[in-house]
Amino acid sequence: MASLEINGQSIELDEEGYLVDLGSWTPEVGEALAKAEDVELTDEHWDIINFLREYYEEYQIAPAVRVLTKAVGKRLGKAKGNSKYLYSLFPYGPGKQACKYAGLPKPTGCV
Amino acid sequence: MAMLHIVNKSPFEKVTFDSCLGHASAGDSILMIEDAAVGAIDGTVFADKLKAAMADKSVYVLVGDLTARGLSEDRLIDGVKAVDYAGFVDLTVDNEKTQSWL
Amino acid sequence: MATKKFMFVNRKAPYGTVYALESLEVVLIAAAFDQDISLAFIDDGVYQITKGQDTTGIGQKNFSNAYKALGDYDISKMYVEKESLEERGLTPDDLMNLVWEDEDDDYKEKSSIILVNREEMAAVMAEQEVTLSF
Numbered sequence: 358m359a360s361l362e363i364n365g366q367s368i369e370l371d372e373e374g375y376l377v378d379l380g381s382w383t384p385e386v387g388e389a390l391a392k393a394e395d396v397e398l399t400d401e402h403w404d405i406i407n408f409l410r411e412y413y414e415e416y417q418i419a420p421a422v423r424v425l426t427k428a429v430g431k432r433l434g435k436a437k438g439n440s441k442y443l444y445s446l447f448p449y450g451p452g453k454q455a456c457k458y459a460g461l462p463k464p465t466g467c468v
Numbered sequence: 469m470a471m472l473h474i475v476n477k478s479p480f481e482k483v484t485f486d487s488c489l490g491h492a493s494a495g496d497s498i499l500m501i502e503d504a505a506v507g508a509i510d511g512t513v514f515a516d517k518l519k520a521a522m523a524d525k526s527v528y529v530l531v532g533d534l535t536a537r538g539l540s541e542d543r544l545i546d547g548v549k550a551v552d553y554a555g556f557v558d559l560t561v562d563n564e565k566t567q568s569w570l
Numbered sequence: 571m572a573t574k575k576f577m578f579v580n581r582k583a584p585y586g587t588v589y590a591l592e593s594l595e596v597v598l599i600a601a602a603f604d605q606d607i608s609l610a611f612i613d614d615g616v617y618q619i620t621k622g623q624d625t626t627g628i629g630q631k632n633f634s635n636a637y638k639a640l641g642d643y644d645i646s647k648m649y650v651e652k653e654s655l656e657e658r659g660l661t662p663d664d665l666m667n668l669v670w671e672d673e674d675d676d677y678k679e680k681s682s683i684i685l686v687n688r689e690e691m692a693a694v695m696a697e698q699e700v701t702l703s704f
Contacts, residue, residue: 415635415638416639417635417636420639420642421601423602423643424642428642465595469699471695471696484581487612487613490692491691491692492692493692493695493696567695567703568703569581570703570704
């Protein structure tokens with residue numbers, strides 16, 4: 358099984374690089390997961406990551422891209438609530454990639 | 469659109485079969501498999517319910533499941549049709565939709 | 571993609587078996603494919619959407635709040651059978667407030683829960699093109 362070394366601690370990842378134990382997430386873990394894919398997280402990334410974590414806290418599911426887009430638009434404004442903006446931040450797919458850095462499972466129905 | 473309802477729970481243990489009968493429409497078919505097969509014979513406390521349903525629905529039983537439980541075809545409620553696996557397949561083809569009552 | 575009328579029939583209480591959670595997962599997948607989705611809650615399935623679920627005592631994830639997200643997935647038809655509630659000593663007040671936003675009506679929140687009797691439920695089932703039972 359893959360793992361991520363951070364501050365001397367080993368954090369387990371599944372075969373696709375998502376956290377095995379969602380409770381092991383910290384912002385540092387998020388940074389490290391992004392860095393492993395050569396992504397430097399900006400405030401704009403964090404807006405989405407924090408939003409996803411709040412969404413998961415409330416509903417216990419990682420939202421599909423369509424739902425994420427709509428919800429981000431409502432929360433952060435129309436300029437950010439569109440797939441072009443979200444894909445510019447997370448080119449591998451806002452659902453898959455952002456959820457990974459946020460320490461959430463891969464969204465159900467994400468293709 | 470006719471539906472094939474597949475039931476696999478004994479009517480003497482679970483409400484599944486009752487629920488199926490309560491939601492099946494006229495013209496639908498009901499296939500009793502696995503433990504549900506025990507509900508297909510006459511003389512049980514369930515028989516009258518099934519006979520009532522047969523007024524406007526067709527009822528089938530998977531014969532292998534019946535005989536596996538020591539029940540022979542001659543004990544079936546009149547009008548219940550015994551089918552084998554090929555008959556099972558035919559039923560799924562003949563009906564536009566199926567619903568498995570788990 | 572062609573849209574079909576899908577109905578997910580939920581007949582089991584949550585947590586004791588994996589059916590309820592599996593159904594929810596498949597519902598979310600179907601929603602991602604823009605299908606015309608209805609959910610039916612009959613028999614013990616009505617326990618899936620009771621309010622105030624607390625799973626801390628059983629060490630399982632409480633997934634009941636996920637049903638509240640279904641409105642975001644454009645799922646607005648949750649048929650709940652009156653007889654099933656009554657048999658279990660429940661009333662609609664025992665259920666979560668599940669809503670969807672109507673884009674054509676100034677995003678007004680509307681209830682997704684549609685109470686039907688057994689006969690009406692049978693008619694709704696008969697209208698479907700695909701029925702998945704859990």
